[in-house]
Amino acid sequence: MSRWKAAGIHVSISALIGLIAATLIFGVWYPRPYSHAAGADKLVVLLLGVDVVLGPLLTLIVFRAGKWGMRFDLTVIAIAQACAFLYGTSVVVRARPAFVVGNVDRFNLVVANDIDDEDYAKAVKPEFRGPPWTGPRLIGALPPTDVHERNKLVLAGPGGKDIDVLPQYYVDYADVAAALLHKAKPLDALTKQHAEAAPIIESWLRDHHRTTADVVWLPLQAPRVSLTMLLDGTSGQPLDALQIDPW
Structure with a gap:
C-alpha cells in the first residue's frame, strides 16, 4: 500500500x-x-x-x-x-447553547458553561438543574420578589450575575410571554433605526406570510453577536431570530 x-x-x-x-x-x-x-x-x-x-x-x-x-x-x-x-x-x-432566556425586555442566549454548578443546583424546577442535551430550550426568568434578593442583584453591578444565568429564577416561557410582548417594539422602529435591515425583514415576512402588523421584536443577546428576535404580535411566541443588530 x-x-x-x-x-x-x-x-x-x-x-x-x-x-x-x-x-x-x-x-x-x-x-x-x-x-x-x-x-x-x-x-x-x-x-x-x-x-x-x-x-x-x-x-x-x-x-x-x-x-x-x-x-x-x-x-x-x-x-x-x-x-x-x-x-x-x-x-x-x-460551550453549546443551553437556554434562550426571555427576561424583562430582551432575550439572552445562555451557553452551558455560563452557569455554575452551584447555581444549577438552586433551580426550583428539576428541568433547569442542568443544561439540556437536545438543543437550546426557550424559557423565561423573573426577577426576585424579595427585596433583599433584588438588592443583591442590583448591588452586584456589571461584573455580577444577572437573572439570565441564575436558574433559581427560571420559569416556563408562558409565565413571561405577556410581559415581553408588552415591551416588544414594532418592526417599523427597527427599520427606521437600521435601514439595511428592511430588505431582510421584508423577505422574511414574505416567506412566512406575515405582515408588519402582526410581528414585533426584541433584542437577543448572544456570546458572539446580538440578533433580533421576532415575536408573534398576539401570543408573544418567538418566531425566528434574524442576523440583525438590534442595538
Missing part, C-alpha cells in the same frame, strides 16, 4: 466521523439561528481541522509499507488524533 492510499483511507474514516460530529453539532446543539451567534463556526472549523487534516497528514508523512514499527506509529497517530478530537468535542459541548 502506498502512503497516498493509506492517507486516503485515513481521510475517509476521519471525514465520516467529522460528518457525524457536524450533524450532531449543527442539527442538535447549535441549531440555526444560534450557531453563528454562539461561535459554533470557529469551534467546528478547529474541531474538524484536527480530525480531518491533522491525522491523515501525519499518516501521509510517516507511512511506508514494510517499515519496522509502522503499526506502532499508526497507533500513536490514531490515539493522538482521538485525544485531540475528544478534547475539541468537550469544548464544543461545554
